Amino acid sequence: MVACNDSTKVDKSDRLAVSKIRCGTVIDHINAGKALLVLRILGIKPGCSERVLIAMNVPSKKMGKKDIVKVEGKYISEKELDRIALISPNATINLIEEYEVSEKRRVELPPVVEGILTCPNRNCITNSREPIKSRFHVKMEGNRVKVTCHYCGKKIYEPDRYIVSR
Amino acid sequence: MKFKHLISIDDLSKKDIEYILELAEKFLPVAQGKKRTTPLEGRLLANLFFEPSTRTRMSFEVAMKRLGGDVINMTAQEASSVAKGETLADTIKVVSKYADVIVLRHPLEGAARFAAENSDVPVVNAGDGAGQHPTQTLLDLYTIKKESKLENLKIALMGDLKYSRTVHSLIKALTLFNARIYLVSPPTLALPEDFLEEIKSRVRVEEVKLEDVIEEIDVLYVTRIQKERFPDEEEYFKVAGSYKVDAGILERAKSSLIVMHPLPRVDEIDISVDRTPHAKYFQQTFYGVPVRMAILHELLLGDL
Ligand SMILES: Nc1ncnc2c1ncn2[C@@H]1O[C@H](COP(=O)(O)OP(=O)(O)OP(=O)(O)O)[C@@H](O)[C@H]1O
Ligand SMILES: [Mg+2]
Ligand SMILES: [Zn+2]
Numbered sequence: 219m220v221a222c223n224d225s226t227k228v229d230k231s232d233r234l235a236v237s238k239i240r241c242g243t244v245i246d247h248i249n250a251g252k253a254l255l256v257l258r259i260l261g262i263k264p265g266c267s268e269r270v271l272i273a274m275n276v277p278s279k280k281m282g283k284k285d286i287v288k289v290e291g292k293y294i295s296e297k298e299l300d301r302i303a304l305i306s307p308n309a310t311i312n313l314i315e316e317y318e319v320s321e322k323r324r325v326e327l328p329p330v331v332e333g334i335l336t337c338p339n340r341n342c343i344t345n346s347r348e349p350i351k352s353r354f355h356v357k358m359e360g361n362r363v364k365v366t367c368h369y370c371g372k373k374i375y376e377p378d379r380y381i382v383s384r
Numbered sequence: 385m386k387f388k389h390l391i392s393i394d395d396l397s398k399k400d401i402e403y404i405l406e407l408a409e410k411f412l413p414v415a416q417g418k419k420r421t422t423p424l425e426g427r428l429l430a431n432l433f434f435e436p437s438t439r440t441r442m443s444f445e446v447a448m449k450r451l452g453g454d455v456i457n458m459t460a461q462e463a464s465s466v467a468k469g470e471t472l473a474d475t476i477k478v479v480s481k482y483a484d485v486i487v488l489r490h491p492l493e494g495a496a497r498f499a500a501e502n503s504d505v506p507v508v509n510a511g512d513g514a515g516q517h518p519t520q521t522l523l524d525l526y527t528i529k530k531e532s533k534l535e536n537l538k539i540a541l542m543g544d545l546k547y548s549r550t551v552h553s554l555i556k557a558l559t560l561f562n563a564r565i566y567l568v569s570p571p572t573l574a575l576p577e578d579f580l581e582e583i584k585s586r587v588r589v590e591e592v593k594l595e596d597v598i599e600e601i602d603v604l605y606v607t608r609i610q611k612e613r614f615p616d617e618e619e620y621f622k623v624a625g626s627y628k629v630d631a632g633i634l635e636r637a638k639s640s641l642i643v644m645h646p647l648p649r650v651d652e653i654d655i656s657v658d659r660t661p662h663a664k665y666f667q668q669t670f671y672g673v674p675v676r677m678a679i680l681h682e683l684l685l686g687d688l
Contacts, residue, residue: 341513343494348471350498369494370515371392373578 237271242290244312244319245302250275252305252378253285259301259334260294261384268292281308301334303327304356304363304377327356327363335365335380342370352382389500389507390679392516393553398560405526407678408671414450415673422452427684429455430483432475433510434467434490436460439647439669440510440519444487447676453684456483476502485684488512506683514549519679520646521553523672524605530671531642531664532602534561540597542568543607543627543652545575550646551607552579559587566601567591570623573613594629598636604629604662605644606652630654634662644668 248256253272257263262270269290278284302309303325313321333351337344344352344367353368354377365374374380387395396404413419429448431441445455458466458479466475472495479486480503488496489510496509496516511517528534539558545551545567555565555575565587567575574591583589598604606629614620629643634657645653645665657663 339493341491341493343472343490343492343498343512346472346492348498349473367494369497371493 238317239269239271239288239290239314240317241315242288242292242313243294243299244314245287245289245299246284246310246312247278247281247306248285248287248302248309249306250281250283250285253287255305255378255381256285256287256302256309258381258383259305260289260298262289262292263384297328300326300328301331304331304334304365305381307358307363327358329357330355330368331365334382335374335377336382337367337370337372338374338380339367339370339372342367342372344369388683389496389503389509390518390683391496391500391507391509393518393521393557394516396518401522401525401557401560404522404675404678404682405529407682408522408526408674409530411451411674411677411681415447415670415677417450423681424448424451424453424684427453427484428482429453429680430479430486431455431457432463432479432486432488432490433458433460434463434472434488434495435511437489437511440489440672441487443669443672444508444510444676444680447673447680450673451677451681453484453680472499473502476507480504485680508679508683514547516553517549518553519672519676520550521557522679523668523675524550524554524644524646525557526671526675527642527644527664527668528603531667532640537561537563537603538566538597538601539563539603539605540566540568540592540594540601541605541607542594542629544573544609544613545569545607546573547610547613548607551575551605554605555579555583555587555589559583563587565589566597568594568597568627570609570627572623573609594633598633598641599638601641602638603642603644604637606649607646608648608650608652624652628652628654629657631656631660634660637662 245256253274271288273286275283299311309325311323312319332353335352335354337352344350354365357364362375363377365377414421433441448455476499485506486503487508487510488499491513493513493515495512496507500507509516509518541551609624609627611620641662642664643657643662647665647669
């Protein structure tokens with residue numbers, strides 16, 4: 219169930235007035251427009267039971283515009299959260315306990331991601347009917363993310379385009 | 385050596401490569417039938433060819449048998465009927481119980497690395513689609529070492545530099561040996577831009593005309609320009625015709641220049657070249673035997 223944006227208003231001080239969550243995870247500083255991909259990476263889809271708040275294209279001092287995703291209740295592993303770095307290297311993770319931020323960290327680019335990207339190479343063994351999970355090696359090249367297929371060696375510079383729908 | 389399978393030339397360090405080439409040199413008289421040794425007696429190799437390639441399959445078979453081992457073959461025809469009913473993963477799990485080493489040729493890229501994950505025994509990649517074919521690269525390097533020199537080599541690569549995996553793998557390997565690389569190709573079949581960018585920092589490489597470098601190069605490596613790469617026949621004949629080597633152009637070359645080709649050739653090397661001392665392409669194919677002997681020996685008996 220995805221709450222619509224009316225629950226999110228920008229007040230005078232430019233802070234977000236959003237209904238607070240008691241405990242859960244706030245993913246902040248998501249590149250503008252990527253919130254839905256973040257949900258996909260976390261495997262949150264319509265019909266799931268989590269309470270999820272999304273804000274898209276809200277003003278941000280650091281980024282101009284940003285997206286925010288807030289997930290109530292559900293525990294999300296660090297490994298899963300770090301995959302967000304593929305599409306938003308500057309995202310921050312805020313753990314919320316009793317309405318307060320109890321922990322804050324930047325997502326870290328994982329060296330390897332499994333099962334989250336599909337290889338664009340149609341002749342890659344990962345796109346066959348074999349029992350196989352996609353596997354990519356992740357690296358920064360200059361200021362862009364480069365991912366390389368473990369099996370066929372195909373290099374991708376826009377991982378956003380190849381996130382699987384789960 | 386530190387590896388259990390041979391999947392990609394990129395998995396090998398310079399030291400690994402040098403070690404394999406030295407071992408190949410040791411096995412050369414055995415490959416030539418001048419000496420007998422049977423270290424692989426009682427060992428079984430399974431050739432799994434999901435795509436026909438008689439030359440490569442035979443070369444592995446000869447290498448194994450010259451070292452006293454035995455070979456079972458799954459033909460492309462059998463493979464295709466297997467492929468219909470069974471996954472590669474299952475085929476590998478079954479065959480790796482029968483054999484001591486698996487040699488795999490498969491149409492899909494990455495198939496060999498996946499096979500290795502499902503195998504109890506070493507897997508040798510004998511070509512996975514447009515992907516890797518590391519024993520070809522190793523036999524190319526052995527030929528260069530044997531018939532020319534590996535360090536500080538000046539080499540011209542000519543023909544289809546865009547799609548040829550043979551060329552790409554060889555270039556990567558040559559970056560380890562301080563080579564100077566000249567690229568000779570029609571613009572439509574030039575080395576891919578991102579590949580060129582990737583190697584530029586590691587090796588001196590430039591695009592040239594053959595006439596401009598023929599006097600200084602040590603190796604001329606020719607590859608086939610495939611008809612399928614062109615929209616129409618006329619265009620193909622026009623382009624292919626201007627990337628042909630004949631005895632004429634070689635008159636200006638160093639006497640020590642060697643001409644290589646992964647074979648089969650069509651007409652990019654004129655048969656007039658065969659009679660010159662420059663022609664090494666048949667020798668090159670033969671060198672696949674000692675090189676594969678070295679690899680099989682190492683995978684089966686190395687680090688025991
Ligand atoms: N209880 C809560 N429920 C929902 N969202 C919350 C809650 N507490 C904090 N947040 C959100 O979590 C994010 C981080 O909160 P914090 O108070 O640390 O803001 P900040 O000081 O702007 O942090 P930063 O320096 O990371 O931008 C903000 O987007 C904030 O709106
Ligand atoms: Mg803030
Ligand atoms: Zn791939």
